[in-house]
Amino acid sequence: MIPELGHYALVLALALGLMQSVVPVIGAVTRDGALMRLANSTAVMQFVFVAASFLALTICYVTSDFSVATVYENSHSMMPLVYKISSVWGNHEGSMLLWVLILSLFGALVAVFGGNLPSTLKANVLAVQSWIACAFYIFILLTSNPFLRLAQAPFEGRDLNPILQDPGLAIHPPLLYLGYVGFSIAFSFAIAALIDGKIDAAWARWVRPWTLMAWMFLTLGIAMGSYWAYYTLGWGGFWFWDPVENASLMPWIAGTALLHSAVVMEKRNALKVWTILLAILTFSLSLIGTFLVRSGVLTSVHAFASDPTRGIFILCILVLFIGGALSLFAWRAPMLKQGGLFAPVSREGALVFNNLFLTTACLTVFVGTLYPLALEALTGAKISVGAPFFNLTFGPLMIALLFAMPFGPLLAWKRGDLYGAAQRLMAAFGIGLAVVVFTFLIEGRTAIVSVCIVGLAFFIMAGAVTDLIERTGLMRVPLKVAASRAAGLPRSAWGTAIAHFGIAVSLLGIIAAGTWGAERIVAVKPGQTLSLSGYDLIFNGLKEQPGPNYSSVVATFTVREGGETIGVLRPSKRSFATRSMSTNEAALMARGFGQLYLSLGDSEADGSLAVRLYYKPMVLLIWIGAVVMMLGGALSLSDRRLRVGAPKPARARPAMQPAE
Amino acid sequence: MRRLALIVALFALLAPGAAFAVRPDEMLKDPALEARARHLSEELRCMVCQNQSIDDSEAPLAHDLRVLVRQRLEAGDTDLQVIDYLVSRYGDFVLLKPPFKLDTLLLWGLPPLALIAGLAAVIAMARRRSGVPQGPEPLSSEEREKVATLVGSDPSGP
Numbered sequence: 001m002i003p004e005l006g007h008y009a010l011v012l013a014l015a016l017g018l019m020q021s022v023v024p025v026i027g028a029v030t031r032d033g034a035l036m037r038l039a040n041s042t043a044v045m046q047f048v049f050v051a052a053s054f055l056a057l058t059i060c061y062v063t064s065d066f067s068v069a070t071v072y073e074n075s076h077s078m079m080p081l082v083y084k085i086s087s088v089w090g091n092h093e094g095s096m097l098l099w100v101l102i103l104s105l106f107g108a109l110v111a112v113f114g115g116n117l118p119s120t121l122k123a124n125v126l127a128v129q130s131w132i133a134c135a136f137y138i139f140i141l142l143t144s145n146p147f148l149r150l151a152q153a154p155f156e157g158r159d160l161n162p163i164l165q166d167p168g169l170a171i172h173p174p175l176l177y178l179g180y181v182g183f184s185i186a187f188s189f190a191i192a193a194l195i196d197g198k199i200d201a202a203w204a205r206w207v208r209p210w211t212l213m214a215w216m217f218l219t220l221g222i223a224m225g226s227y228w229a230y231y232t233l234g235w236g237g238f239w240f241w242d243p244v245e246n247a248s249l250m251p252w253i254a255g256t257a258l259l260h261s262a263v264v265m266e267k268r269n270a271l272k273v274w275t276i277l278l279a280i281l282t283f284s285l286s287l288i289g290t291f292l293v294r295s296g297v298l299t300s301v302h303a304f305a306s307d308p309t310r311g312i313f314i315l316c317i318l319v320l321f322i323g324g325a326l327s328l329f330a331w332r333a334p335m336l337k338q339g340g341l342f343a344p345v346s347r348e349g350a351l352v353f354n355n356l357f358l359t360t361a362c363l364t365v366f367v368g369t370l371y372p373l374a375l376e377a378l379t380g381a382k383i384s385v386g387a388p389f390f391n392l393t394f395g396p397l398m399i400a401l402l403f404a405m406p407f408g409p410l411l412a413w414k415r416g417d418l419y420g421a422a423q424r425l426m427a428a429f430g431i432g433l434a435v436v437v438f439t440f441l442i443e444g445r446t447a448i449v450s451v452c453i454v455g456l457a458f459f460i461m462a463g464a465v466t467d468l469i470e471r472t473g474l475m476r477v478p479l480k481v482a483a484s485r486a487a488g489l490p491r492s493a494w495g496t497a498i499a500h501f502g503i504a505v506s507l508l509g510i511i512a513a514g515t516w517g518a519e520r521i522v523a524v525k526p527g528q529t530l531s532l533s534g535y536d537l538i539f540n541g542l543k544e545q546p547g548p549n550y551s552s553v554v555a556t557f558t559v560r561e562g563g564e565t566i567g568v569l570r571p572s573k574r575s576f577a578t579r580s581m582s583t584n585e586a587a588l589m590a591r592g593f594g595q596l597y598l599s600l601g602d603s604e605a606d607g608s609l610a611v612r613l614y615y616k617p618m619v620l621l622i623w624i625g626a627v628v629m630m631l632g633g634a635l636s637l638s639d640r641r642l643r644v645g646a647p648k649p650a651r652a653r654p655a656m657q658p659a660e
Numbered sequence: 661m662r663r664l665a666l667i668v669a670l671f672a673l674l675a676p677g678a679a680f681a682v683r684p685d686e687m688l689k690d691p692a693l694e695a696r697a698r699h700l701s702e703e704l705r706c707m708v709c710q711n712q713s714i715d716d717s718e719a720p721l722a723h724d725l726r727v728l729v730r731q732r733l734e735a736g737d738t739d740l741q742v743i744d745y746l747v748s749r750y751g752d753f754v755l756l757k758p759p760f761k762l763d764t765l766l767l768w769g770l771p772p773l774a775l776i777a778g779l780a781a782v783i784a785m786a787r788r789r790s791g792v793p794q795g796p797e798p799l800s801s802e803e804r805e806k807v808a809t810l811v812g813s814d815p816s817g818p
Contacts, residue, residue, distance in 0.1 A: 235716050242711050344786055356778045364771040371767045381763055384705040386713065386756030393771050523684045601683060610684050 003068050006056025007147040010097075013049035013104065014137040016042045020130035024123035028195075036123035043111035043126050046133065047104040054088075054101045057146050061088050067153035070094060070146045076159040076578060078549040086170040087160040092294065092310075093146035095173060099290070100136045102174075102181040106210075107133065110185060117206060124192035125185075132184055135317045143310045159549065159578035168228030172221060176248060179218025180286040183255055185210040187283035190276045191325060194332040204266035204275065209637055211262060211279075215255045216633040222248050223626030234584040234599040236517075236614045238622060239510075241387045246369040247289030250362055254282040257358040260351045268348055268413060270341075273333045274355070280329060284322040285362070291318050297373065346416040350408035357401040364393045402507065403456060406463025409496055410470065428466045432459030443516065450515040453507065460504035464497040495636025499629045506625025509593070512618035519615075523608040533615040535596060536560040537569065542609065550574040552585075555600055555609060559589060571598045571611070593620045682715060686723070688730050697730050700739055704729070704746065705756050713756055 020042040027035025060068045061084050064077040074091045075084060089098040107129040114122050140146070189207045193199040225248070230238040239245065258278040264271045291297070295311030342348040368385045376382055406428060410421040436455035443451060469475060471493060472485040518533045530537040540556040554572040558565055569587035576582065586599035594617040601610030682701070688694040701715035706722035714722040714729075725746070732742045746754050758764045799807065 237716060240711060352782055356782060360771060360775045360778060363774050367767055367770050375763060382751065382753040383758040383764060384753055384756050385758055385767065386705060386711050388703050388757035521682055521684050521687065
């Protein structure tokens with residue numbers, strides 16, 4: 001009964017979605033308020049029905065109802081509850097349901113919190129949002145129904161793919177989808193603006209919080225996925241330039257560009273056409289990412305579905321929405337008026353520079369990901385595009401952009417003073433240079449490029465601090481005045497500085513862990529000691545340990561530093577009988593920002609055990625940096641100016657408010 | 661692509677154990693030679709995997725390739741000779757950094773081309789627009805009324 005209710009709820013959501021796709025648009029054309037307001041209730045009810053559908057599926061998983069085909073395929077009665085729940089989206093059908101759940105959630109949020117939007121804009125936005133939702137409801141109902149029953153219910157399920165039986169699955173996909181799908185709002189706003197033929201600075205102010213929110217979730221989702229891969233795949237890599245990873249990176253880069261260009265549009269009413277295009281492209285890349293992962297066109301650790309009919313269906317959705325949106329753009333965009341002149345050296349100019357480099361970087365990832373597929377389809381020739389290619393192309397673009405990053409916030413709007421900005425950055429530059437010299441003296445001349453990038457990271461961090469010092473006048477005015485200025489500083493200014501600081505933190509982690517890590521790959525016998533980077537690991541022996549739905553072998557290593565025991569590492573291997581697969585659970589120990597990383601290999605013929613031991617200096621900074629970036633975004637989101645509610649007029653502002 | 665998927669599935673069946681990338685018994689005695697082998701392995705693709713280098717991969721094929729690379733190095737090949745040998749055996753597919761040739765012209769060319777084109781477009785736009793002084797968009801009649809009610813004057817005023 002419950003699966004049928006879930007199925008029915010999804011059909012009802014589709015019916016509401018179809019209504020919401022048409023009626024508000026008619027209302028917007030005929031200026032009929034009642035028709036436009038219909039979208040408010042349907043958007044909320046769509047979410048309610050999809051949530052009911054999702055809840056029904058979750059109940060099927062939690063109660064291990066193996067008469068439902070997807071539950072049978074992806075669950076097991078002995079799994080811990082958290083994996084029973086997360087296996088709802090650990091498969092194609094369920095993950096698409098999660099996709100539409102989040103899509104309808106965002107639609108409902110616009111309906112509820114979009115009270116201050118002009119009624120026609122709101123009606124059109126909700127209609128466009130519903131077009132997307134309907135396409136995916138139909139996709140799920142026709143090709144990927146998660147509620148299909150089996151004629152005879154099996155006694156036991158086939159278990160979730162062991163690689164996915166990890167807390168990572170509970171967190172990573174929902175965060176990633178909140179990001180991916182969140183960009184649909186920017187898309188809907190762009191299409192609505194094109195339909196309306198009217199777009200102004202207020203539009204950017206409405207779009208920016210939604211984009212910022214999606215960007216924050218995507219940042220965290222990508223970081224979380226990277227950490228999951230790092231500890232789960234057993235060799236300590238954190239980014240593989242795998243097409244599926246690239247599929248999530250592209251919307252992130254485009255979304256970052258969109259955030260920055262929306263600032264220009266909001267403050268200076270410039271870059272309108274470009275911002276609209278970026279909004280379309282960002283969500284298009286999310287759709288392309290969904291296509292790449294869901295169609296099975298790639299086969300990798302992430303792709304747990306491959307069925308050509310689904311691929312073709314998603315491809316049709318892709319062509320319809322991206323093609324349609326770009327055609328509409330080509331038709332209507334020339335009517336949008338450009339405003340806001342600015343000199344090449346200005347805040348706007350710096351943001352254009354940012355957009356140019358981010359877009360090129362995004363294109364590089366796009367080409368690198370799709371070129372092998374296209375080449376094979378067209379000529380049959382097979383090539384590989386991997387990390388060395390991206391390091392050579394994507395790397396320099398990012399380095400150039402990051403070097404320019406501290407200058408941007410120090411330039412004034414309209415006409416900036418590059419020389420002045422450079423002067424104010426002298427101290428930051430000096431810090432960077434000192435770090436370069438210092439690192440060079442310690443680490444020697446083996447990795448000169450990495451040494452320079454470490455310096456760059458410190459330059460950016462110091463640059464972000466410089467920005468705050470300049471704005472508060474910390475070095476020039478009394479401390480009390482500076483403190484009150486700091487309190488009065490817009491939160492978005494703090495957000496910018498913190499997010500820029502965060503990216504430098506990540507950069508530092510990436511470079512340090514990649515360059516100065518150490519590793520040992522050896523076979524050890526019980527009682528033997530392994531030494532690496534000043535740590536001694538004593539192998540105490542192996543032990544069998546049963547788990548809920550697996551059996552495991554756990555090795556115990558006592559870790560010593562300078563003769564003192566500092567802890568125990570317990571890497572293990574788990575064997576899952578149902579799928580006759582096994583997973584490798586690495587053991588990690590944080591030392592400052594660095595980590596000791598130990599994973600197990602095979603037992604050798606002579607009774608010894610093969611192990612891989614790494615020391616990864618600064619590696620935690622990679623993910624800490626991402627969290628810092630996200631916090632910067634959150635702070636910016638809480639800015640009065642961007643609050644989703646009506647921006648109320650400012651009351652008497654503090655007298656010492658610095659000019660912005 | 662589908663064949664690749666099949667091969668991957670097949671290997672997953674054949675190798676249920678979680679073996680891991682470089683194994684201790686593969687490694688060469690000479691640390692300099694081993695370092696070269698590791699460096700080369702990072703640039704070579706495990707052909708049955710998804711964008712994994714043979715240095716990272718657990719697949720049996722990656723193991724065979726790692727051993728092969730080390731055998732060639734021990735036989736006195738230069739790095740370039742090892743790569744040439746592998747390309748002659750497996751084609752360009754084995755290289756994670758595709759070679760620069762006609763097939764890959766767009767792949768390597770597009771990023772710098774896009775950057776130059778973008779830069780040119782930005783400069784052209786800036787030139788074209790610097791000549792035309794533009795004021796802010798005039799208010800629509802609706803907006804003018806709103807301003808008027810806010811200011812409290814007659815909308816049709818001066």
